[in-house]
Amino acid sequence: MMKNKKGSHDLTRRQFLKLQTGGIAALAAMGGLPAGKVLAGSQSKPSSTRQAKxxxxxxxxxxxxxxxxxxxxxxxxxxxxxxxxxxxxxxxxxxxxxxxxxxxxxxxxxxxxxxxxxxxxxxxxxxxxxxxxxxxxxxxxxxxxxxxxxxxxxxxxxxxxxxxxxxxxxxxxxxxxxxxxxxxxxxxxxxxxxxxxxxxxxxxxxxxxxxxxxxxxxxxxxxxxxxxxxxxxxxxxxxxxxxxxxxxxxxxxxxxxxxxxxxxxxxxxxxxxxxxxxxxxxxxxxxxxxxxxxxxxxxxxxxxxxxxxxxxxxxxxxxxxxxxxxxxxxxxxxxxxxxxxxxxGLNTGPDQGEQQLGRLRNFKISLSQLSRDLRSIETPKTTNVKELIEARTGIALEPNHANMLVDRLKNEVPVHYNRMGSVNAVLGQILANFLEVGWVGNxxxxxxxxxxxxxxxxxxxxxxxxxxxxxxxxxxxxxxxx
Ligand SMILES: [Zn+2]
The missing domain is CATH 3.40.720.10 (Alkaline Phosphatase, subunit A)
Structure with a gap:
């Protein structure tokens, strides 16, 4: 039996399992804890100094x-x-x-x-x-x-x-x-x-x-x-x-x-x-x-x-x-x-409100799901990627942004910070051009x-x-x- 100096709160795994399955009697029978400590670890009533119910x-x-x-x-x-x-x-x-x-x-x-x-x-x-x-x-x-x-x-x-x-x-x-x-x-x-x-x-x-x-x-x-x-x-x-x-x-x-x-x-x-x-x-x-x-x-x-x-x-x-x-x-x-x-974090953008966070009101999908939908496009092209994103978010990507995403979906982009190379992260960064919300990592x-x-x-x-x-x-x- 391992020595236990901190009382019933601090148990070995074995003692703990005994307490869970056998209750007080089992723990007392183990003899590893002083009697007072056994009681403290057993059924008890809240103290009278209790502040909240x-x-x-x-x-x-x-x-x-x-x-x-x-x-x-x-x-x-x-x-x-x-x-x-x-x-x-x-x-x-x-x-x-x-x-x-x-x-x-x-x-x-x-x-x-x-x-x-x-x-x-x-x-x-x-x-x-x-x-x-x-x-x-x-x-x-x-x-x-x-x-x-x-x-x-x-x-x-x-x-x-x-x-x-x-x-x-x-x-x-x-x-x-x-x-x-x-x-x-x-x-x-x-x-x-x-x-x-x-x-x-x-x-x-x-x-x-x-x-x-x-x-x-x-x-x-x-x-x-x-x-x-x-x-x-x-x-x-x-x-x-x-x-x-x-x-x-x-x-x-x-x-x-x-x-x-x-x-x-x-x-x-x-x-x-x-x-x-x-x-x-x-x-x-x-x-x-x-x-x-x-x-x-x-x-x-x-x-x-x-x-x-x-x-x-x-x-x-x-x-x-x-x-x-x-x-x-x-x-x-x-x-x-x-x-x-x-x-x-929201960075300074060209306009307040409606051009930034306000755009979220038109979103009909989480970007996690949108990213899954993008990955399931069989032949990603500028047009179908752009269409899908606009239909679900209301955001009309510039063709060069859509191209970047297509390249990423085809695995053809260099990554600067490893954490920011996933389709999700690339999508998040491209949409930051419209929402002005950047991310430091993932x-x-x-x-x-x-x-x-x-x-x-x-x-x-x-x-x-x-x-x-x-x-x-x-x-x-x-x-x-x-
Ligand atoms: Zn957590």
Whole structure:
């Protein structure tokens, strides 16, 4: 038995598995932890110094500062109102700062190390899920909250077992172990699970052939795979597994422009509303992570329409959370991002507004999808490339721009910066001539991220924060013993 100096929060993998499967008695029988520590790691009640009943932790994944600014500017330009995120900064009682998201082995974090740092309070190496550099399994915050009788949930536009939601729930040597995480969610009692990722629950696609739909149903979960069903669930339903696509949910702009998707897949705001309602059924409060996951995916592809409309969908979810907190003032809301991505920014153009971001209002497609459509043209020519882009975006390329794209589709262009050589990146750069939005690369950045909080405990947010401090903040505010 390895010596454990840090108490039940800091377990070896073996101890952790025992705790998950055998509970307190099994852990005590192992004799590896002092009695007091065993109790601290077992079923418990929140401490009397608890500040908040509920925490809503919201993550815009891969949101650079430019993304936040442009979504706000677009909303003001086209909808005549500021973003909810910026409006939050005007609310009395909002605390705002920056956060250093470095991981244990890199200034530039990935999503699993980032979410784990919030989830378990330690920096871990990129790619792992709540397993630190010494191989210790660290109990994440949602199972800790569950042991204290709180209700727990994850909501995302990615697969529900993707790195960011899993960072609050799961343990694994690799973030890719999504089939394992789907089992851990069940074992660790996560009450509301909404997003994509049927593939990891489906017996015909899982390597072990387990039918997780059946196993979840046996534990009282209502399963839904369709938006209308989610919205029509009995109000008293406590446990919900809602999986709306085999993999990630579609980008918001693609969902909006496909009537089939629109009826089948809920928006992030709709999922948030449902989660908050069903999680608030208990007396003990809840903690939920809400993730706008595909802001990150769009940034990786220099996809401005994917990016801005998913950021706005996340912004709509903020409004839902604020409305909930208005009715339940014992709720702490935290809004942040896990890292920047590609650092897009609006540069000075020939005209204001309508000639730049305003042009996005005519887009009917994410540039990720447009790029796939371009790659599927059998014989790309200046004319068919130009036609396709104009039909889906309203932008009439100059022939020389269309030629550049044709050359890239035929693999005939030199690349200056390797990251910027993909069809997506070339398309993004060509459209920058019309939208004036440039990109510095196509992956995560080390930028300090935005952090805002409102509600009881939000005063603990400082001007400059370390990622691991979020774990301490959340456990103290909820009165959880770790
Ligand atoms: Zn991320």
């Amino acid at each position: 509920n925490i809503i932790f919201m993550v815009s994944d891969g949101m650079s500062h430019g993304t936040l600014a442009m979504a706000d500017q677009y909303r003001r330009l086209v909808e005549n109102r500021p973003s909810n995120w910026m409006k939050l900064y005007d609310r009395p009682g909002t605390h705002r700062g920056l956060m250093d998201m470095a991981s244990a082995n890199n200034l530039v974090t990935d999503s699993s190390a980032a979410s784990s740092s919030w989830g378990c309070g330690q920096r871990i190496p990129n790619g792992r899920m709540n397993v630190n550099a010494n191989g210790k399994w660290l109990e994440p915050i949602l199972p800790i909250a569950h042991r204290h009788g709180l209700r727990t949930g994850v909501v995302t536009t990615a697969t529900v077992t993707h790195a960011t939601p899993a960072g609050f729930v799961a343990n694994g040597e690799s973030r890719g172990a999504q089939e394992d995480f789907a089992v851990q969610y069940l074992e660790r009692g996560i009450d509301v699970i909404l997003g994509g990722g049927m593939r990891f629950f489906n017996p015909s696609q899982r390597r072990d052939g387990r039918d997780l739909y059946e196993e979840y149903a046996a534990k009282g979960y209502a399963y839904t795979g369709i938006r209308d069903e989610l919205l029509a669930l009995p109000p008293e339903q406590e446990r919900i597994l809602g999986l709306f696509t085999p993999w990630n949910l579609p980008y918001e702009i693609d969902r909006q422009n496909d009537s089939n998707q629109l009826t089948r897949v809920p928006s992030l705001a709709e999922m948030t509303d449902a989660a908050l309602h069903h999680l608030s059924l208990g007396d003990n409060g809840f903690i939920v992570q809400i993730e706008g996951a595909r802001i990150d995916h769009a940034a990786h592809r220099n996809d401005l329409s994917g990016l801005i409309f998913d950021q706005l969908a996340f912004d709509d979810a903020i409004e839902v959370a604020l409305r909930f907190a208005d009715k339940h003032p014992d709720t702490l809301i935290i809004v942040t991002s896990d890292h920047g991505n590609a650092n897009p 992956t995560h950045t080390s930028d300090y991220v935005e952090l805002a909080a409102i509600g009881p405990g939000s005063e603990r947010v400082k001007a400059f924060n370390r990622n691991t401090e979020m774990f301490t903040l959340m456990t103290r505010v909820l009165g959880l013993k770790t």
